Amino acid sequence: MKKYIDLHCHPFKEYFNNQDEIIQNSFEKGVEKMFVVGTDLKNSVEAKELAQKHKNVFPIIGIHPNDVWNEEIIEKLEQLVDQNVVGIGEIGLDYHYDNTPSKEMQKKCFIKQIEIARKNNIPIVVHSRDAHEDTYEIIKKYRNKYPNLIFILHSYSSGESYVQKYVDLGVYFSFSGIVTFKNAKDMQEAAKIVPLDLIFCETDTPYLAPTPYRGQINRPEFVVETTNFIAMLKNISVEELLDNIHNNVKKCFLKIK
Numbered sequence: 001m002k003k004y005i006d007l008h009c010h011p012f013k014e015y016f017n018n019q020d021e022i023i024q025n026s027f028e029k030g031v032e033k034m035f036v037v038g039t040d041l042k043n044s045v046e047a048k049e050l051a052q053k054h055k056n057v058f059p060i061i062g063i064h065p066n067d068v069w070n071e072e073i074i075e076k077l078e079q080l081v082d083q084n085v086v087g088i089g090e091i092g093l094d095y096h097y098d099n100t101p102s103k104e105m106q107k108k109c110f111i112k113q114i115e116i117a118r119k120n121n122i123p124i125v126v127h128s129r130d131a132h133e134d135t136y137e138i139i140k141k142y143r144n145k146y147p148n149l150i151f152i153l154h155s156y157s158s159g160e161s162y163v164q165k166y167v168d169l170g171v172y173f174s175f176s177g178i179v180t181f182k183n184a185k186d187m188q189e190a191a192k193i194v195p196l197d198l199i200f201c202e203t204d205t206p207y208l209a210p211t212p213y214r215g216q217i218n219r220p221e222f223v224v225e226t227t228n229f230i231a232m233l234k235n236i237s238v239e240e241l242l243d244n245i246h247n248n249v250k251k252c253f254l255k256i257k
């Protein structure tokens with residue numbers, strides 16, 4: 001059977017004083033690849049450094065919507081893109097809190113970062129919270145204009161209503177440990193609908209540990225629980241789900257051999 005893949009994690013120094021051990025342990029416990037995702041300039045650099053240090057760690061760099069206070073930061077991000085960077089993320093829109101950058105600035109910086117991904121022919125990992133209409137409109141516009149541009153919705157949590165709309169656009173979904181929570185019926189329905197050729201699993205380490213580790217600090221190895229749970233939801237074998245996830249990685253991340 002193929003091994004597990006964590007499409008989205010943040011095993012940064014800020015959260016772990018033993019980050020190398022956390023990463024190595026995960027590889028020993030069934031993880032084959034992990035995608036370390038930046039949210040600001042500092043941890044985007046750290047993602048690249050971790051990828052230099054560990055085989056099968058791949059850096060995705062970007063500025064999170066809660067951190068896009070000005071456009072200059074996006075120019076600085078662009079300078080960090082090199083041949084090892086496999087994607088841009090996590091980027092997008094987050095209207096949940098009041099004390100965050102304006103909607104206008106968020107949209108501007110989202111689009112600027114999409115343009116960086118397009119120029120470099122690498123996929124985009126999207127964070128969207130309480131902003132589904134605007135997120136959908138922007139992704140739709142870009143998918144229609146550039147059909148080869150790949151979008152992956154991370155920790156998908158918009159429930160069932162948008163699933164089919166995104167599926168129709170050929171957008172990928174990455175499910176986090178939330179899907180394993182008892183009260184996450186909406187998301188479980190979403191995971192059932194998403195076709196196998198558009199699905200990923202992730203941990204979003206250190207957040208959102210899946211059942212039975214809920215409340216603990218998450219680690220990439222816990223992607224095993226989320227993947228197994230989704231296979232059960234979809235009434236297929238874990239092997240079949242993993243085959244599809246591996247295939248999806250190949251389709252999206254052209255830089256990974």
Ligand SMILES: [Zn+2]
Pocket residue numbers: 008010037090204
């Ligand atoms: Zn994240």
